[in-house]
Amino acid sequence: xxxxxxxxxxxxxxxxxxxxxxxxxxxxxxxxxxxxxxxxxxxxxxxxxxxxxxxxxxxxxxxxxxxxxxxxxxxxxxxxxxxxxxxxxxxxxxxxxxxxxxxxxxxxxxxxxxxxxxxxxxxxxxxxxxxxxxxxxxxxxxxxxxxxxxxxxxxxxxxxxxxxxxxxxxxxxxxxxxxxxxxxxxxxxxxxxxxxxxxxxxxxxxxxxxxxxxxxxxxxxxxxxxxxxxxxxxxxxxxxxxxxxxxxxxxxx
Ligand code: 13P
Numbered sequence: 001x002x003x004x005x006x007x008x009x010x011x012x013x014x015x016x017x018x019x020x021x022x023x024x025x026x027x028x029x030x031x032x033x034x035x036x037x038x039x040x041x042x043x044x045x046x047x048x049x050x051x052x053x054x055x056x057x058x059x060x061x062x063x064x065x066x067x068x069x070x071x072x073x074x075x076x077x078x079x080x081x082x083x084x085x086x087x088x089x090x091x092x093x094x095x096x097x098x099x100x101x102x103x104x105x106x107x108x109x110x111x112x113x114x115x116x117x118x119x120x121x122x123x124x125x126x127x128x129x130x131x132x133x134x135x136x137x138x139x140x141x142x143x144x145x146x147x148x149x150x151x152x153x154x155x156x157x158x159x160x161x162x163x164x165x166x167x168x169x170x171x172x173x174x175x176x177x178x179x180x181x182x183x184x185x186x187x188x189x190x191x192x193x194x195x196x197x198x199x200x201x202x203x204x205x206x207x208x209x210x211x212x213x214x215x216x217x218x219x220x221x222x223x224x225x226x227x228x229x230x231x232x233x234x235x236x237x238x239x240x241x242x243x244x245x246x247x248x249x250x251x252x253x
Contacts, residue, residue, distance in 0.1 A: 005226035007039035008233025019046035062089035068114035084118040109148040130166035161228040167208025180221035212241035
């Protein structure tokens with residue numbers, strides 16, 4: 001059984017004070033919800049405060065990026081070792097980083113390996129651009145993005161997030177069936193690469209314009225194990241509703 005996961009990617013939003021207020025507001029309700037791995041990913045500068053506020057909580061903390069070296073002359077970067085002290089997970093290869101910061105597949109894979117080395121669980125993002133989607137290249141793009149991820153990475157608990165770029169921040173989510181089909185493809189591809197056992201155990205989330213109004217459509221799908229939520233994760237009532245619905249829909253009766 002794959003435990004569902006809902007992860008909130010706060011992106012470059014909230015000051016430390018705002019992040020702390022949001023964590024305080026969400027924590028009590030989130031702690032009442034079982035059957036879901038609940039993750040929030042505030043900006044780096046708020047991780048320490050969030051960690052303090054989440055002492056004894058079932059809510060896990062994630063970072064949004066990292067650098068692959070452990071220390072040294074890399075002005076402005078944040079290392080896996082620094083993050084390992086603060087959080088349990090880290091988003092890697094988000095399309096915004098691939099697009100705006102020119103992160104290549106090789107760099108993304110180095111980051112995955114660096115995270116695993118210090119015990120941080122990567123949430124590795126994959127997804128196609130609108131142009132690739134229109135050209136029917138989705139499967140080719142996803143296969144390429146997944147080509148470097150090792151068996152070891154899956155064994156260590158790496159989580160995948162399928163985020164079609166045309167659905168991110170656009171309010172134009174994929175349909176549940178579309179997302180289920182593509183995530184099904186990803187699972188079959190991993191089965192070919194690394195075997196059925198890994199393919200069946202890896203958690204694959206959907207991301208892109210997920211809200212409290214459409215989460216059920218995704219979560220009902222058998223291949224979809226949860227969501228990576230952007231905008232809606234910054235609104236307490238939306239995020240709580242997304243987590244609650246996931247807990248109920250995925251509960252084994
Ligand atoms: P939105 O939910 O705001 O579309 O963002 C999705 C995303 O990029 C999560 O990582």
